[in-house]
Each structure stands twice: as structure tokens, then as C-alpha cells.
Amino acid sequence: MVKIPGGWFNIGSKNGSPDETPVHRVWLNSFWMDRFEVIQEQFKKFQLPDPSHFKNPKHPLEQMNWTDAALYCNERSLAEDLEPCYDEETWECNFQANGYRLPTEAEWEYACRAGTTTKFSFGNDMRRLKDYAWFAENSSGKTHPVGQKKPNPWGLYDMHGNVSEWCNDFYSEKYYEDSPEKNPKGPAEAKERAIRGGAWNSSADSCRSAYRASDPSIDDTCLASDAIGFRCVRAIPLRENSNAPSNKPAGEDMAKENTNQKVSKTGFVYDDIYLAHKTTVGHPETPQRLVAIVERLKTTGLYSRLFTLSPKPAPSKWLTMVHTPEYVRRVRRSCEEGTEYLDSIDVPISPESYEVALTAVGGVLCAIDAVMEKKVTNAFCAVRPPGHHALKDMAKGFCIFNNIAIGARYIQKKHNLSKILIVDWDVHHGNGTQAEFYDDPSVLYFSVHQYPFYPGTGSEAEKGSGKGLNYNINVPLPAGSGDADYVRVFKEKLEPAALAFSPDFVLISAGFDAHKDDLLGGMKVTAEGFAKLTQTVKEIAEKCCEGRIVSILEGGYGLDGLAASVEAHIQVLMR
Numbered sequence: 001m002v003k004i005p006g007g008w009f010n011i012g013s014k015n016g017s018p019d020e021t022p023v024h025r026v027w028l029n030s031f032w033m034d035r036f037e038v039i040q041e042q043f044k045k046f047q048l049p050d051p052s053h054f055k056n057p058k059h060p061l062e063q064m065n066w067t068d069a070a071l072y073c074n075e076r077s078l079a080e081d082l083e084p085c086y087d088e089e090t091w092e093c094n095f096q097a098n099g100y101r102l103p104t105e106a107e108w109e110y111a112c113r114a115g116t117t118t119k120f121s122f123g124n125d126m127r128r129l130k131d132y133a134w135f136a137e138n139s140s141g142k143t144h145p146v147g148q149k150k151p152n153p154w155g156l157y158d159m160h161g162n163v164s165e166w167c168n169d170f171y172s173e174k175y176y177e178d179s180p181e182k183n184p185k186g187p188a189e190a191k192e193r194a195i196r197g198g199a200w201n202s203s204a205d206s207c208r209s210a211y212r213a214s215d216p217s218i219d220d221t222c223l224a225s226d227a228i229g230f231r232c233v234r235a236i237p238l239r240e241n242s243n244a245p246s247n248k249p250a251g252e253d254m255a256k257e258n259t260n261q262k263v264s265k266t267g268f269v270y271d272d273i274y275l276a277h278k279t280t281v282g283h284p285e286t287p288q289r290l291v292a293i294v295e296r297l298k299t300t301g302l303y304s305r306l307f308t309l310s311p312k313p314a315p316s317k318w319l320t321m322v323h324t325p326e327y328v329r330r331v332r333r334s335c336e337e338g339t340e341y342l343d344s345i346d347v348p349i350s351p352e353s354y355e356v357a358l359t360a361v362g363g364v365l366c367a368i369d370a371v372m373e374k375k376v377t378n379a380f381c382a383v384r385p386p387g388h389h390a391l392k393d394m395a396k397g398f399c400i401f402n403n404i405a406i407g408a409r410y411i412q413k414k415h416n417l418s419k420i421l422i423v424d425w426d427v428h429h430g431n432g433t434q435a436e437f438y439d440d441p442s443v444l445y446f447s448v449h450q451y452p453f454y455p456g457t458g459s460e461a462e463k464g465s466g467k468g469l470n471y472n473i474n475v476p477l478p479a480g481s482g483d484a485d486y487v488r489v490f491k492e493k494l495e496p497a498a499l500a501f502s503p504d505f506v507l508i509s510a511g512f513d514a515h516k517d518d519l520l521g522g523m524k525v526t527a528e529g530f531a532k533l534t535q536t537v538k539e540i541a542e543k544c545c546e547g548r549i550v551s552i553l554e555g556g557y558g559l560d561g562l563a564a565s566v567e568a569h570i571q572v573l574m575r
């Protein structure tokens with residue numbers, strides 16, 4: 001999904017049909033929106049009968065009545081442990097629920113315009129419509145797979161064509177005359193529901209951003225149109241919207257970022273929510289770590305060349321691939337109850353920590369999806385809390401959920417790739433990750449770390465067990481080791497083992513606490529050293545798996561050294 005930033009915009013058009021007037025200013029809270037129209041394959045996942053006329057798993061759903069679209073929203077919410085928005089008797093929408101729903105007309109138009117005020121999201125020139133939409137003149141009388149045409153400035157596809165899209169609102173021709181200024185939701189009742197966006201059989205004029213249409217929301221599929229489908233939206237928790245209403249032009253920053261996204265092949269996961277996990281005064285694992293990283297990337301101009309990825313909280317079904325359900329519940333409860341520590345004073349928590357930790361995992365999952373969907377070749381996740389010390393049922397060493405271990409399981413289950421290489425160059429041994437995959441030959445865990453040191457594990461003798469024997473490689477190094485030592489280990493130990501294993505996907509536990517200026521580590525690695533390690537891992541990924549790498553921040557506690565190392569690391573990923 002695409003995160004649509006909250007903002008003001010002018011809804012309607014004074015040059016269109018009468019129902020598009022009066023043009024008026026509207027405020028919308030931020031929300032998530034599907035990048036693509038919902039496709040037939042997604043619908044079938046929930047055992048719902050596919051009513052589409054133009055059958056093809058990658059084509060948008062159509063011949064959809066409004067109620068079935070709402071039903072899909074509920075099923076999709078339940079599958080991700082979210083609260084469904086629709087009452088299945090009255091079909092009333094609960095806008096407070098965190099699940100999926102249909103967009104309001106205002107949300108739809110705002111997202112479609114993506115900061116533009118022209119007829120289309122690409123300007124006023126109708127001749128360019130064929131590059132952005134399937135409509136009457138180029139569709140050959142049918143739908144097409146989603147995402148083939150150019151996206152709008154916010155990265156949304158098929159907004160001007162392919163199939164028209166159901167909105168949550170009832171339709172009223174005169175609604176704009178008295179609709180509220182903030183988050184308008186359509187009239188309370190009417191005979192028909194609103195529809196937005198052009199379809200394969202639309203004229204160019206009815207593909208405009210402001211164009212409004214409607215259809216009776218009949219339940220009977222036989223009477224539904226094969227030119228109507230939908231996409232979903234989801235609310236973003238209100239806290240992020242709390243200081244929102246300002247007169248800032250709608251989503252300008254986001255539009256700027258997204259125009260650059262086409263050229264970059266390295267994704268960057270970050271969200272301000274990661275700053276909300278508060279540790280104790282003097283604790284080295286602070287929100288400032290991420291602030292320093294993002295500031296550094298912005299100052300050096302690297303940030304605008306990255307493909308920004310917006311994380312959302314991971315559904316619990318992925319967490320429990322690694323952690324016990326009891327532990328996940330305990331983390332939530334501890335945060336809700338205002339407990340100060342999880343399991344030991346090493347892991348201080350604040351009330352927000354549960355959601356932040358879920359979103360740290362979610363960040364990894366969204367980076368993996370972006371790589372698998374080939375939106376990016378590789379990605380770096382600037383997330384916290386870190387993860388590699390977390391055990392199945394225990395928080396440890398600043399870590400709550402084991403982000404990277406969950407990521408590996410996700411790649412295997414969701415994307416059906418079997419062999420995962422995890423390279424862990426954090427100065428500490430990743431005891432949690434080792435434990436998770438100790439008897440599992442599908443994951444090769446390679447760790448280089450200071451030894452003896454926290455957490456005590458990580459000797460060379462720990463090689464894995466059962467079928468997983470020799471799929472766990474520890475390279476303990478004495479304190480004081482530097483670039484040359486690390487480079488040698490990567491060339492002599494990592495490279496041959498990794499090439500023999502031939503992974504389908506590479507994950508990096510990228511801790512930068514082996515940096516020479518780190519507050520905790522005793523090593524002497526420099527930013528240039530981390531660049532060299534990145535290069536070796538990148539070459540492995542290029543040889544084995546089309547360069548697929550997701551790198552996840554673990555430790556790194558000297559702010560300058562951390563920021564410089566992340567910059568050097570990302571620069572190599574981007575090459």
C-alpha cells in the first residue's frame with residue numbers, strides 16, 4: 001500500500017459536470033491506499049467466488065457489486081488480525097476500525113490528484129492519457145493486468161482507467177454544496193454509491209481526476225457492471241494525525257520523493273513511529289540513532305535517491321512464526337500496563353513499544369515485498385528496536401521481536417523461496433537468530449563478532465545441530481580487530497560457504513557497533529570497512545539471487561560513526 005500523507009486540497013472541478021461543483025477546500029487525515037486495483041487472485045484467496053467477466057488472476061476484479069467489495073474488505077482485515085470496518089447487516093462503515101475499507105470520494109480524488117490541480121494527475125493533455133490508463137481508445141474492449149501503465153506522482157496505478165472504483169460514499173449530485181471541510185464521508189443515505197476513475201470502456205473525459213459517477217449498490221452480481229472494481233484504504237492511527245491540520249499544500253514532499261523513486265533501486269524503510277519506543281535515560285539504544293541516520297542521508301543528498309518504503313505493523317501471524325503467541329501477548333500487555341522492562345533491565349519499554357516493535361518487523365516485511373515485486377533490487381531498514389538477540393519467548397539485549405528471523409520465515413512462507421543466507425556483522429553475536437535456525441538447513445547463519453563478549457554465545461564450536469549441522473557459522477574475533485580482519489573473514493569464510501549454499505535471498509543483520517568510535521563495541525572497523533563488507537555480500541547476492549538483499553539495522557551506538565557507516569553501506573547497495 002502507499003502511505004498517503006494528510007493534507008488540504010481542492011475537490012471538484014469548475015470545468016466539469018455540475019456535480020463536480022462547487023470546488024471547495026477539504027482536509028483529509030493520512031491513510032494507506034492500495035497501489036493497485038484489487039485483482040482476481042487476491043479475491044480468490046478468501047474463497048470468495050470471483051464474479052469477473054474478463055477472467056485472469058492478474059486483472060482487476062469487476063462485475064463487483066458494492067456489498068461484495070465491502071465483504072472483501074472485512075475478510076482481508078480478519079486475515080491480518082485487523083478490526084473489520086463493515087457491519088455485515090447494515091453495511092455501515094466504522095471509520096475508527098483499523099481494518100480495510102473502501103475510500104471516500106474525497107480520499108479517492110485526493111490520492112488520484114497526488115498534489116496536482118490539473119484535469120489528470122499528469123496534466124491537462126488528453127493525448128497522454130494512453131500512457132496512464134486503459135480506456136475506450138486503447139483497451140480493445142477489455143480489462144488488462146494492473147500496473148502496466150505509468151503510475152501517478154504518488155505511485156498509484158490505474159487511477160484513470162482499467163476499471164472504475166467503488167467508493168464508500170453514497171452518491172448525491174449536490175453533495176459538494178454542503179459537505180463538511182474535514183474528512184467528508186458522503187451523504188447519510190442515497191439510492192446509489194459513488195464510483196471514481198475511468199474504466200476500459202470510458203471516454204477520455206470520464207477518466208478525469210474530478211469525474212464523478214454512481215451505480216445502484218445492488219447485491220445481485222448478474223446485474224453488476226464489468227467495468228467496476230475497487231481498491232482498499234486503511235486508516236493510519238490517529239496519533240500520527242494529531243498535529244495534522246495545517247495549510248501546507250497537499251502532499252508536496254511526498255510527490256517530490258516519489259518522482260525520484262523511479263531511478264533508484266535501493267529501498268529505504270523508515271517511519272517516525274520508530275522514535276516512539278522510549279528507553280531509559282542514558283541507555284545507548286535511543287531514538288536519536290535513527291534521527292542521526294536520516295539527517296545524514298538528507299544532508300548528503302542520498303535520501304532523495306532512495307525508494308522510500310512505508311512500513312505498517314506486522315500481522316501477528318508472522319510474529320508467531322518465530323515467537324510464541326504467549327510471548328507476543330505478554331509484550332503487548334506489558335506495554336499497555338506501563339511496565340518498565342521486558343525480562344531484564346536491558347530492554348526498557350514505553351507504552352508505544354509494542355506497536356513500534358510490530359512496525360519494525362513490518363518494515364522488514366515491506367522491504368522484502370518490495371524486493372520480491374522488483375520495485376527495488378535491495379533495501380535498508382532503518383528500524384528500532386533491533387532484533388537479533390530476541391528469543392522465542394524472551395526479550396534480550398535491547399531486542400523485543402527478532403526482526404530478521406521473522407523476515408527469513410516470511411520469505412520462505414509468503415514468497416516460497418527456500419534458502420536464506422543471514423549475514424550478521426553486528427559486534428555482538430546474534431544468539432536469537434542462531435537459536436531459531438540452529439537445526440534448520442534452509443537458513444545459513446553467518447556471524448562475525450567480538451568474542452568473548454555479550455551475550456556469551458557464538459563460539460566456533462556452535463555449528464548447528466541435526467540437519468542444520470554446518471549451517472551455523474560463527475567467526476569469533478578478539479577485541480581490537482579492524483577492517484583488514486573483517487575483510488579477510490568475509491573473503492575466506494563467508495564467500496566460499498555462501499556460494500556453496502547458493503541462497504535465494506540474503507538478509508543482513510547490519511549492526512554498526514563494530515565501528516571504531518562505538519560506545520559499546522571494542523572493534524576498530526571504519527565506515528569504509530563496512531562498505532567493503534557490503535560489497536562482498538552484494539557480490540554473493542548478485543551471483544546467487546539476482547542481487548536480492550534486505551539489510552536490517554541492529555546495533556550501532558556512536559551517532560556519528562553509525563550515520564557514516566550507514567551512509568557508506570547504502571552507497572554500496574545503490575551502486
Ligand SMILES: [Zn+2]
Nearest residue numbers: 426428511555
Ligand atoms: Zn550489537
